Amino acid sequence: MSKSQNIFDNQEFFDGYKKIRSNRYSANNLEEKPALFSLAPDLAGKAVLDLGCGYGENCAEFKARGASTVLGVDISEKMLAVAIEEHPDIEFLRADMSDLSFIKGKYDVVFSSLAVHYVEDFSAFAKSVCDVINPGGYFIFSQEHPLTTAPITGASWFRDDDGNVLHYKLTDYARGGKRNTKWIVEGVEKHHRTFSEIVNSLCEAGFSIERMMEPVPTEETIAMDKSWEKDLHKPNFLLVKAKKQ
Amino acid sequence: MSKSQNIFDNQEFFDGYKKIRSNRYSANNLEEKPALFSLAPDLAGKAVLDLGCGYGENCAEFKARGASTVLGVDISEKMLAVAIEEHPDIEFLRADMSDLSFIKGKYDVVFSSLAVHYVEDFSAFAKSVCDVINPGGYFIFSQEHPLTTAPITGASWFRDDDGNVLHYKLTDYARGGKRNTKWIVEGVEKHHRTFSEIVNSLCEAGFSIERMMEPVPTEETIAMDKSWEKDLHKPNFLLVKAKKQ
Numbered sequence: 001m002s003k004s005q006n007i008f009d010n011q012e013f014f015d016g017y018k019k020i021r022s023n024r025y026s027a028n029n030l031e032e033k034p035a036l037f038s039l040a041p042d043l044a045g046k047a048v049l050d051l052g053c054g055y056g057e058n059c060a061e062f063k064a065r066g067a068s069t070v071l072g073v074d075i076s077e078k079m080l081a082v083a084i085e086e087h088p089d090i091e092f093l094r095a096d097m098s099d100l101s102f103i104k105g106k107y108d109v110v111f112s113s114l115a116v117h118y119v120e121d122f123s124a125f126a127k128s129v130c131d132v133i134n135p136g137g138y139f140i141f142s143q144e145h146p147l148t149t150a151p152i153t154g155a156s157w158f159r160d161d162d163g164n165v166l167h168y169k170l171t172d173y174a175r176g177g178k179r180n181t182k183w184i185v186e187g188v189e190k191h192h193r194t195f196s197e198i199v200n201s202l203c204e205a206g207f208s209i210e211r212m213m214e215p216v217p218t219e220e221t222i223a224m225d226k227s228w229e230k231d232l233h234k235p236n237f238l239l240v241k242a243k244k245q
Numbered sequence: 246m247s248k249s250q251n252i253f254d255n256q257e258f259f260d261g262y263k264k265i266r267s268n269r270y271s272a273n274n275l276e277e278k279p280a281l282f283s284l285a286p287d288l289a290g291k292a293v294l295d296l297g298c299g300y301g302e303n304c305a306e307f308k309a310r311g312a313s314t315v316l317g318v319d320i321s322e323k324m325l326a327v328a329i330e331e332h333p334d335i336e337f338l339r340a341d342m343s344d345l346s347f348i349k350g351k352y353d354v355v356f357s358s359l360a361v362h363y364v365e366d367f368s369a370f371a372k373s374v375c376d377v378i379n380p381g382g383y384f385i386f387s388q389e390h391p392l393t394t395a396p397i398t399g400a401s402w403f404r405d406d407d408g409n410v411l412h413y414k415l416t417d418y419a420r421g422g423k424r425n426t427k428w429i430v431e432g433v434e435k436h437h438r439t440f441s442e443i444v445n446s447l448c449e450a451g452f453s454i455e456r457m458m459e460p461v462p463t464e465e466t467i468a469m470d471k472s473w474e475k476d477l478h479k480p481n482f483l484l485v486k487a488k489k490q
Contacts, residue, residue, distance in 0.1 A: 147392075147415065158403070158414070169403070169412040170392065174461045174477045195440045196457035196483075208453045212441035216419045232419045238441075 004098045004118045005189040008054075008076030016184035021055070025225070027236045028114070032142050035215040036113055039140045039241040043067045046108040049132065051097040051141075052115025056083030059090045062111070071107075073097055100128040108134050112141040114237075117149055117190045120178070122198065126205035133244045139207060142239045145214065147173065149192035154181045157230060168234040198240070207242035214238055249343045249363045250434040253299075253321030261429035266300070270470070272481045273359070277387050280460040281358055284385045284486040288312045291353040294377065296342040296386075297360025301328030304335045307356070316352075318342055345373040353379050357386040359482075362394055362435045365423070367443065371450035378489045384452060387484045390459060392418065394437035399426045402475060413479040443485065452487035459483055 007013050020026055036058070044066035050059050053072030062070050072092045074080050083092050095102050097112070098119045110129055119125045129139050148155045150173040157165045176197055179190045193201075199209060214235040217228040252258050265271055281303075289311035295304050298317030307315050317337045319325050328337050340347050342357070343364045355374055364370045374384050393400045395418040402410045421442055424435045438446075444454060459480040462473040 147418070151412075158412075167396075167403075167414040167416045170415040171412045171478045173392070174459065174480050194459055196459045199444075199454060199457045203455060209444060210448060212444045214419065214439055214441045233416045235419050 004075060004096050004120070006075045006096075007118075007185070007188050008074075008079050010185060011078075013185045013188070014076075014078045020184075025221075027231075030217060030221055030228075031215040031231070031235075032114065032237045032239075035213045035237065035239050036111070036140065036142050037061070039211060039213065039239060040065070040111075041109065041138060043109065047106070047134075049073070049103070049107040049110045051100075051110060051112040051129075052118070053083060053092065054079045054113070054115075056080075056087045056090060056092060058111060058113055059083070059092075060087050062109075063090060067109075069107075098125055100132055103132045105132075106134045106137075107132055108137045110137070110139045112139075114142050114144065116141050117143045117192075120191050122191070122193055123201040123204065126201045126207065130205045130207060130244055135244055137244050138210075139202075139242045139244070140240070142237050144190065145235050145238045146193060146195055146198070147234045148236060149179055149190055150175075152179065154179075155234075165230040165233065168230070170234075195238075198238075202240065202242050206245055208245050209240065210243050211241040212239065249320060249341050249365070251320045251341075252363075252430070252433050253319075253324050255430060256323075258430045258433070259321075259323045265429075270466075272476075275462060275466055275473075276460040276476070276480075277359065277482045277484075280458045280482065280484050281356070281385065281387050282306070284456060284458065284484060285310070285356075286354065286383060288354065292351070292379075294318070294348070294352040294355045296345075296355060296357040296374075297363070298328060298337065299324045299358070299360075301325075301332045301335060301337060303356060303358055304328070304337075305332050307354075308335060312354075314352075343370055345377055348377045350377075351379045351382075352377055353382045355382070355384045357384075359387050359389065361386050362388045362437075365436050367436070367438055368446040368449065371446045371452065375450045375452060375489055380489055382489050383455075384447075384487045384489070385485070387482050389435065390480045390483045391438060391440055391443070392479045393481060394424055394435055395420075397424065399424075400479075410475040410478070413475070415479075440483075443483075447485065447487050451490055453490050454485060455488050456486040457484065 045068050047069040048062045048067040050072045053074050056072050059070045059072040075096050080092050151171045156169050158167050176193050179192050222228045290313050292314040293307045293312040295317045298319050301317050304315045304317040320341050396416045401414050403412050421438050424437050461476050467473045
């Protein structure tokens with residue numbers, strides 16, 4: 001299987017990312033995280049695997065919710081150094097999540113927050129995730145919204161002369177494949193997939209889709225800062241809850 | 246349940262629609278129809294219901310594929326008059342498909358080609374479709390792509406001074422609800438739903454998603470007429486194959 005890019009060990013990217021994530025009012029905190037946890041089943045006594053765990057803060061929450069085992073996996077040494085320091089009671093492993101052959105044993109719930117868009121071959125990945133899940137277990141993940149990953153020249157908005165957003169410039173939605181984008185630094189490799197490619201890969205791997213979410217900001221968030229309103233034109237995230245059949 | 250608009254009995258709409266459908270190189274013929282039939286299971290001996298059957302040409306194809314029973318349902322008297330004349334061996338019924346309480350008995354496969362975007366309450370509709378399907382049976386439908394139905398002011402492209410498409414003007418994707426659009430005539434009522442609303446409604450109704458398609462023109466079609474290329478930015482159709490659990 002092709003290897004994923006390890007952009008998080010790029011110092012400039014790492015520093016920039018840290019800054020974004022420390023913002024209380026980030027899209028991660030206001031949109032993605034509440035949606036992800038709303039999809040979580042009861043974790044009491046469950047074995048949980050977190051693919052692309054980053055700083056490990058979700059791992060800590062899974063543990064707090066009663067998970068019996070939590071393993072956090074990430075490709076980045078720098079991210080894991082933070083995770084290990086902040087959550088010394090949790091097990092972390094450095095590995096490329098696009099190949100899960102290193103995983104021994106099975107898990108009840110596999111989470112992945114904003115990492116699967118770095119995986120090149122989603123079809124093979126879905127199969128390998130299904131292989132490490134107990135029957136009846138769940139794969140719950142978030143990713144950049146397919147409308148965000150679509151444009152080959154990068155996501156962008158059309159604005160009037162005063163800077164107001166008029167529409168999202170959608171291109172290349174049906175052209176799946178690698179995207180070389182600028183996010184914090186140049187040359188971040190992501191992979192665009194249509195909704196149907198995502199759904200079909202999961203179904204073929206042995207999952208049934210239980211729920212999808214495309215979270216948007218609350219009215220309170222928009223009232224606080226009108227720039228959030230553009231997410232109603234084009235959401236930032238897609239989340240899927242899939243059950244192993 | 247709210248009633249659907251009966252725009253097909255508007256004479257101007259009916260005439261305009263007839264002209265579009267008679268074009269061999271329409272998006273229906275080149276993209277939607279091949280995708281719909283590729284999702285069809287073996288129909289030999291199966292009871293088939295076609296919701297929004299229009300001219301009844303799909304009903305005839307289901308019959309040709311060996312279906313034991315075919316019932317075509319449409320809200321439009323004018324459309325059904327054509328259907329009855331062209332396919333005298335098939336049973337047709339005039340009714341609003343948004344309320345299926347008139348259906349007696351169960352079907353093995355329910356098809357619906359380009360009609361569900363006229364149904365206001367998709368969640369209630371999905372439940373009522375599930376009710377008329379035998380266990381293990383299928384609901385296979387096509388609809389206008391959610392990116393087409395999204396913009397409140399109607400689907401449109403951003404072009405350069407020479408008329409070349411630069412991007413699709415995406416707005417309002419996350420704002421589900423009624424759309425009052427111009428298509429052939431003014432005032433055609435459609436209903437926009439996000440991918441997640443469609444998927445969640447089907448799952449809650451008792452279906453499991455088996456496959457989704459967002460067909461695009463073939464390379465041959467694009468070579469024949471370059472204007473088809475814009476469908477790679479934004480597909481025209483979404484198709485879903487859902488199985489009653």
